[in-house]
Amino acid sequence: MSFVGKFHEPVLLKEMAGLLTANKDTTKAKLYADCTLGGGGYTREILKSTPEGVKAAALDKDVFAIEHCKKVLAEFGERVIFVQANFSNIKKAIQQAGFENVSGVVMDLGLSTYQLNYEAGFSYQRDTELDMRADKSQKLTAKDVLNKYDEKVIAKILFEYGELRYSRKIAREIAEYRKKKKFETTFDLVELLKKQVPPRYLNRDLSKLFQAIRIEVNNELENLKNALEDSVDVLEHRARIVAVSYHSLEDRIVKNFFRNNENLKVITKKPVEPGEDEISRNIRARSAKLRAAERI
Ligand SMILES: C[S@@+](CC[C@H](N)C(=O)[O-])C[C@H]1O[C@@H](n2cnc3c(N)ncnc32)[C@H](O)[C@@H]1O
CATH class of the missing domain: 1.10.150.170 (Putative methyltransferase TM0872, insert domain)
Known part of the structure; x- marks a missing residue:
């Protein structure tokens, strides 16, 4: 696998990390789950903003993302648990990693820039x-x-x-x-x-x-619904789930799920969207909508 440029430019990175960890004493956190590892931007940010003892379960169903991140996240050593899996199996993945619960879950939906630019079929x-x-x-x-x-x-x-x-x-x-x-x-x-x-x-x-x-x-929409359901089951009390979507079908699923799930409190009454600055740096950010909810 060789490519020119960035594997992926993360969208709403600071906003994601801020919302994911804001309510929690991260010294007590053990594990965060990044359901969509991609180029590793979110996992890196989570590990940078949490103490040494905190780990990240990093899931992606794309083997190229996993292989790439094993290299670029090597500095974090055993703090990253790589799992090549569909995020619809997040509960099982967490258990296989040796954990019962997570201190937060993040999903950054859709495709990575690498997939769009280098894998077959995605780009017209x-x-x-x-x-x-x-x-x-x-x-x-x-x-x-x-x-x-x-x-x-x-x-x-x-x-x-x-x-x-x-x-x-x-x-x-x-x-x-x-x-x-x-x-x-x-x-x-x-x-x-x-x-x-x-x-x-x-x-x-x-x-x-x-x-x-x-x-x-x-099977993207079904996978998303299953992953949201499963995530609620593994979230610790007051742990958060943050989801970033790029089209209205996904955003609607996330919004309705957060609103209707009796175990969740919505944190973002309106979705967080990127500012002009970010959009001018990264055009892909223009359709992003971030929503967060907290386990009650
Ligand atoms: C937008 S990228 C994530 C970028 C990442 N946040 C970063 O900072 O580099 C989305 C990634 O999610 C992965 N993905 C999409 N659907 C998935 C699923 N059902 N299970 C696991 N990974 C999935 C894709 O393969 C892709 O690598």
């Missing part, structure tokens, strides 16, 4: 194989969704996960296309959409289309 700006798996050991790929799923199911995915208004029309075109040849690369999909959408809406709708298929391939 590069012509790569239609893969889109964050976890390469899983079977289902974007190609399977496009080449094998029923047209009606594809329409539903595009509508629900991409919020594409003309989802049925695009699904129809996908079904027509694959009668002649199979979908192989990202540009097959880009070319298909180019024929359907006026140029000024193309990037917006490509984002939506790719988001929809990626959510399906990685």
